[in-house]
Amino acid sequence: MKINDVILRTVTKTIVFIILTLGIYLFFAGHHAPGGGFIGGLVLASGIVLLYLAYDIETVHKGIPFDFKKVAALGVLLATGTAIGSLFLDVPFLTQAHSYINVPIFGKMGFSTVTIFEAGVALTVVGVVVTIILSISEDE
Amino acid sequence: MVTVLIAILLPFVCAALIPLLYRQLRRVAHLGWFVLSVPFILFLLLARYIPQIAGGKTFIHTYEWIPSFDINFTTYLDGLSMIFGLLITGVGSLVILYSIFYLSTKESLHHFYCYLLLFMGAMLGVVFSDNLMVLYTFWELTSVSSFLLIAFWHHRKASRAGARKAMTITVFGGLSMLAGFLMLHVASDTFSIREIVANVEVIRDHTLFIPALILILIGAFTKSAQFPFHIWLPDAMEAPTPVSAYLHSATMVKAGIYLVARFSPIFGGEAVWFWLVSVVGLVTLFWGSFNAVRQTDLKALLAFSTVSQLGLIMSLFGLGSVGHYYGYAENTVFYTQASFAALFHLINHSTFKGALFMMVGIVDHEVGTRDIRRLGGLMALMPVTFTIAVIGGFSMAGLPPFNGFLSKEMFFTAVLAIRDVEAFSISDVGLLFPIVAWVASIFTFVYSVILISRTFFGKLQPDKVDKKPHEAPLGMLLSPIILCVFVVGIFFFPNVLGHYILEPAMASIYPTFPLTSELTPHIHAWHGINAEVLMTLGVIIIGTILFKTLKRWKPLYRIFPQRYTFNTYYNRMIEFSENSSAKLTNRYMTGNLTHYFIYIYVFFVALIAGYFIWSDAIAFDFAKDSTIESYELILVFVMMFAAVWMIFAKGRVTAMLLNGVLGYSIAFFFVIFRAPDLALTQLVVESVTTALFLLCFKYLPDLMPEASHKKVQWSKAVISIFVGATVTLIGLAVVHFDRFEPVATYFNDSYELAGGSNIVNTILGDFRAFDTMLEVVVLLIAGLGVYALTKLKPRKEETDHEN
Secondary structure, three states: OOOOOHHHHHHHHHHHHHHHHHHHHHHHHOOOOOOOHHHHHHHHHHHHHHHHHHOOHHHHHHHOOOOHHHHHHHHHHHHHHHHHHHHHOOOOOOOOOEEEEEEOOOEEEEEEOHHHHHHHHHHHHHHHHHHHHHHHHHOO | OHHHHHHHHHHHHHHHHHHHHHHHHHHHOOHHHHHHHHHHHHHHHHHOOHHHHHOOOOEEEEEEEEHHHOEEEEEEEOHHHHHHHHHHHHHHHHHHHHHHHHOOOOOOHHHHHHHHHHHHHHHHHHHHEOEHHHHHHHHHHHHHHHHHHHOOOOOOHHHHHHHHHHHHHHHHHHHHHHHHHHHHHHHHOOOEHHHHHHOHHHHOOOOOHHHHHHHHHHHHHHHOOOOOHHHHHHHHHHOOHHHHHHHHHHOHHHHHHHHHHHHHHHHOOOHHHHHHHHHHHHHHHHHHHHHHOOOOEHHHHHHHHHHHHHHHHHHHHHHHOHHHHHOOOOOOHHHHHHHHHHHHHHHHHHHHHHHHHHHHHHHHHHHOOOEOOOOOOOOOOOHHHHHHHHHHHHHHHOOOOOHHHHHHHHHHHHHHHHHHOOOOOOOOOOOHHHHHHHHHHHHHHHHHHHHHHHHHOOOOOOOOOOOOOOOOOHHHHHHHHHHHHHHHHHHHOHHHHHHHHHHHHHHHHOOOOOOHHHHOOOOOOOOOOOHHHHHHHHHHHHHHHHHHOHHHHOOHHHHOOHHHOHHHHHHHHHHHHHHHHHHHHHHHOOOOHHHHHHHHHHHHHHHHHHHHHHOOOOOOOHHHOOOOOHHHHHHHHHHHHHHHHHHHOOOHHHHHHHHHHHHHHHHHHHHHOOOHHHHHHHHHHHHHHHHHHHHHHOOOOOOOOOOOOHHHHHHHHHHHHHHHHHHHHHHHHHHHOOOOOOOHHHHHHHHHHHOOOOHHHHHHHHHOHHHHHHHHHHHHHHHHHHHHHHHOOOOHHHOOOOO
16 A cells, blocks of 8 residues: 655655754753753654655665664664773773863863763664664564 | 783783674684784783792782772782783683684684683683672683583584583582672672782681682682582583683683682681582592593593592692691691692693693594594504603603603692691591592593503504594694693703792782792602602502403493482483473463563562551651642643543554553653653653554554453452552652652762763763663663564574574
């Protein structure tokens, strides 16, 4: 059965960018405002899921040619990596560092290793959510 | 001391790289050449420290891991860990060199070397860790990686069975050891072995001291294949021969020996320790050598021989612990020589047993069988292999001019000396020690002769062997030849080894003794006509007679009925536990989701409500609560309406939408109560789960009204009401619950401590980042689980994996 999904596709084309932008914004905002790795990743994942719902798997795969299992694995590697990395700097496991640096144009900006950790969380969430949805929908 | 950290981590890093790089590397050369560099570099790195260690220095470095729980990655390099470090990397290099020629490129080499490097790293971690928890982690990692190595040829049923047996027994011991470690922690309030050794006087009177001793010894005994746990070692011989040479002669089985040596300053003076270690060691020595004689498979013979030699080393550490009992005094320092002999024999055993395993591998590889009934007459065809066998075998039998002779003489000295000890009521049974040792040595001599003569003398039986025998290629012979050079070299220059390697290790075993040079006896190859030499002569004479009359007394083994062996008991135990756990599991794993929810909810209510009632924590004071606004009430009624309607919903879509109403309403509540993080998360999760449901929807059957009994329905209703009541109670009571320290202090300091003003995120990413990290891992595993369940369903014809 062929569903008439013109409206869905048209809306998706615009909305996906808003969702993805929101996801990235949430990810970076997390340090001081609502947001963070988990929720940012979830929003990104929901954007991708919307794409998959509107278009078929092959089409989306052409645009986003990632193996999402590997994305999830990369995320876990990042998260555990920052945890283990602190050992090499002679500080306890999972110690996070942060500091402020003056950047041209943007002014004073905070940089923190938590961001890497959160990026790991975000990538894992994206990878796992999309993997689950894809494997269930592909199942015959 | 970054060297030690490198030594532990480099094998792991390389093991992680192999799966990524092996395709590229395979084109260049045999994968083994690249892997060989790892232990070789580590050996050289460690060897640089030999002069400093011999000078009495020790190196320690702490990398903080979880300092709040006293769990730190503390590396400690002293004489004792140096010996093991050198053995692991040195023998490891030779084994990998050997494996390059032994394993053809058709095998899945990347798996093999990956496991081997994992094992090497774990082993180095065991010997270099000072922290008990870290040591335990590496200890279990050696069990896991050796499991993978033993089951390397996993298409063979025997390999899998052997691997499982080794794993079951060693992990059982490991868990008991963990309990012992925790008891030690309770007694001494530290996880650091060094600190426990330093405070040993304080903890010796603790009630948990003896239980800890016994539990830790069980760990050591299982790992080192001591009687009656020795049954896993012969079965582990299903592994490829390089693995047997490495794991079962030089490294893994010696982890238990290491543990006993490492803990002897703590437990050494105890009578329980002396009796357990020395008697279990002697029994193992005798039982192993006695059983080795009847084996017909060369590797099985060597396996029992390893069991017996490990018993010898173990018993020597037991005898040496008498030195701890007496403390340092001029007339008792003599007893410490048993420990010295143990360390000496440890090294000797690694050299000759490594060479012998490799020799057997060569025979197997070139002739096609290891069965001594089919072998014979290979001397002329394989002269180099024959020489290796003679050097290794004679050293094992304790004959000059090979290193086994020296350590065996010292063993005799130790068992003779123990007769005169006036402690632990040894003098009553003192005479038994030398007798058992001597009888076991006779059997050792017999099986060593069997090993050599049945393989190389006699007549060649060309019709019984699979291949036309010829000498092995030079590369395969190289490693055993190097080991044989050590076997002979140590005999002629034993005191070099004694001074540089053994002396600092003695200082680690007897840290309270002032002069290490006194602990290091000068080793003489010829020590005059005395009791030890006469005992050796007796071993040779009686051993030869027994070997000549082997056919006549071999039926002796058949007297012992098969159904009383430990293997039978082990099999019965496994069978029983498998059957009973299957029965138990089938009883509650019904496959009915409702049942599982019932278990979860009943447990939840019993535990949570039970705790609140038991601890009298239910106290309401509505005066403290803030006022309830009208829009909150409306939202509550919407949710109640949705929840009740859901129970009576006819279709899945209706139920799903109502569930969505609940979820979004909760998000509203989060917004009202100013928790934007939670509201956002709730909203997105709700959307994603709805999408997921829509995907699954077409595969689900129609919602059928349950045709269950009235009683069942009522019990479900009761459970639901209880769950709801419990949650409500907790919500009401938790405001007044002050049994735990509130985390609110962190909220105030989040900006100073973590540099973030979003508390939720600083908790997730910083204060409680350990939870988050593991949750991420769990998430990945769950995702992979769904993927595996839906994608990798075995096809019908593939379900049968047995052979």
